[in-house]
Amino acid sequence: MKHLLTAAMDRDEAVALLDLAEDMHQIQDRELKKLPALRGRTVVNLFFEDSTRTRSSFEIAGKWLSADVINVSGKGSSASKGESLRDTGLTIAAMGVDGVVVRSGASGAPALLADWIGRPVVNAGDGTHEHPTQALLDAFALRRRIHGPDAARGKALDGVRVAIVGDIAHSRVARSNALLLPALGAEVTLVGPPSLLPLAAADGTRLGVRAETSLDTVIAEQPDALMLLRVQLERQAGKVAPSAAEYITGWSLTDERLARLPQTRIMHPGPMNRGLELSSRAADSDASTVLEQVTAGVSVRMAVLYSLLASDQGGSR
Amino acid sequence: MTQSRTVLGPDEIARALTRIAHEILEANHGPDDLVLLGIPTRGVALAERLATRLTEITGEDFSARTGALDITMHRDDLRARPTRASQPTRIPASGVDGRTVVLVDDVLYSGRTIRAALDALSDIGRPRAVRLAVLVDRGHRELPIRADSVGKNLPSARSEHVSILLDEVDGEDAVVIEAEPATGGAA
Secondary structure, three states: OOOEOOOOOOHHHHHHHHHHHHHHHHHHHOOOOOOOOOOOOEEEEEEOOOOOHHHHHHHHHHHHOOOEEEEEEOOOOHHHHOOOHHHHHHHHHHOOOOEEEEEEOOOOHHHHHHHHHOOOEEEEEEOOOEOHHHHHHHHHHHHHHHHOOOOOOOOOOOOOEEEEEOOOOOOHHHHHHHHHHHHOOOEEEEEOOHHHOOHHHHOOOOOOOEEEOOHHHHHHOOOOEEEEOOOOHHHOOOOOOOOHHHHHHHHOEOHHHHHOOOOOEEEOOOOOOEOOOEOHHHHHOOOEOHHHHHHHHHHHHHHHHHHHHOOOOOOOO | OOOEEEEEOHHHHHHHHHHHHHHHHHHHOOOOOEEEEEOOOHHHHHHHHHHHHHHHHHOOOOHHHEEEOOOHHHOOOOOOOOOOOOOOOEOOOOOOOOOEEEEEEEEEOOOHHHHHHHHHHHHHOOOOEEEEEEEEEOOOOOOOOOOOEEEEEOOOOOOEEEEEEOHHHHOOOEEEEEEOOOOOOOO
16 A cells, blocks of 8 residues: 555455554553654645544544644635645655645645645545545444444454445545445445435445435335435535535434434544534444544554555555 | 474473473562463463463462563664564553563564563553563574573574474464575585
C-alpha cells in the first residue's frame, strides 16, 4: 500500500489492516500512549474543509506513533490567496514531510496530490467521493460488536447485513462503506429517498449492493446494523431533497422504529443531528456504537499511518 | 544444496524447558511476583510451556501470570525492512509494576529484539526486575545483553540459519541449523 485513496481493497488486505488496528487499539488501555514506530517522521494534515473529529483523530494517531504532526487548514493557508492544490502540495512536500493526510471538497483531489508529490497520501474525505478511513473504522467497530472485542482478530464480516440510510448520493461515507463492507463479506443495503439514491445503486447490483427506498421494509428484515448518515444541510442547497419533516417521517430512526429493532447495532459517522437522522434515545442506546466508532477512528488511522510510513520500502505486508 | 542438521529434538527441548523453569524459581527464591511474557511468535508458546511447568512445580496457577509482549513498534529496523505486521500484546491482569518479569524468546542472536522488548516493557510499567530466558543462544551479540537462562548454547556461524520449530506453530518440536547455500561468490 503506497497511498490510501480508496476503501476498495481485497479481503485479505482489509482484514490485515483491521488486525493491525486491533493491536494499535491496545494503546487505549495504556497509561503511556506512545509508540516509537514513526519517530522522526513528519505528517501534514492538509484540511481544505471543516473537520473536527477526523482531523483531531489523525493528529492523535500520528502523535501516538511519535510522528510530528502539522495541521494546515485551507482557510488560514495560501490556498485562500489563490494558490493551486498542486502548488500547495509541492510546497509542503518540498519542506521534507513524509506523508500528507488530505481533506478536500473536490472529489479526486487526494489522487491528484498523490501523483504530484511522490509521498504517501491518505484520503481523509474528498467531496462526495470517498472517506476510506471512515469505512475502515466502521468495519472495525462493527467487527468488534459482532465477534466480541477479544475474538475479532482475523475475522471478516461474512453474512453481516448492514443497511446504510440517508443521502446516499452525496455521501462519501456511504460510497466507501459500499466498497469495503462487501469485500469483507457483508451484505449492504443502501436506503434513502429516491432523489438521493444514485442510479448506479438503484438499477441493481453493479456495486454489489442493494438499493431500497423504504426504511420500514428494511427494518422488517431486521438488519444486523443500521448506519444512519448525517443529513448534510450544507450540500443540500437547492437540491431536490425532501423537507426535514418528510425525511423524519420516511427515513429517521425514531423511537418508534428503534423499538422494532431489538437486536440491531446503531451506527453513525457523526456529527449527529439528533432528532433528524435518529432520535436521542437511539443515539444513546446500548445498541449505539457511535462512541466506539470514534475510538476506533484513532486505532484505524494509526494502522494506516504505520502501514504507509513505517518502512522506507513501501508497504508490502 | 542446503545442509541441515537437527541439534535438539522434542525430548531435549522438554528437558531444557524443565531446567529453565527450575532456574527461574531458584533465581527468584520461589514463585512470588513472577510474570512470564513471551515475545511473539514462538516466545509466546515457550512462555506458555514454562507456565505449565511452573504450575506443576509450585501448585500455583501460572497461566494467569503469563502473557505476550509484541515488540514490532519498537524495532530499530522498521525503516529498512518491508512493513511488518504486529501481533497482540497480552499483559496479565496483575500488571508488571513491581513484579519480576521473565521475557521468553526462542533464539537470542543480535540482542536487538530484547532491546526492543525492554523498551516495549517500560512503556507498559515498571517491573522490579527483568530476566531473560531463551531456548537457544547462538551468539553474535550486537548489544550488551545476555540471557539469565539458556536452553542450549549453540555456537554458529553468521552464515548459518537457526530454525526453532515448535508444535504449537510448526507442528513439530526441533531446533535445526541450516548452512546457507553457497551462492554467488559468498563463502
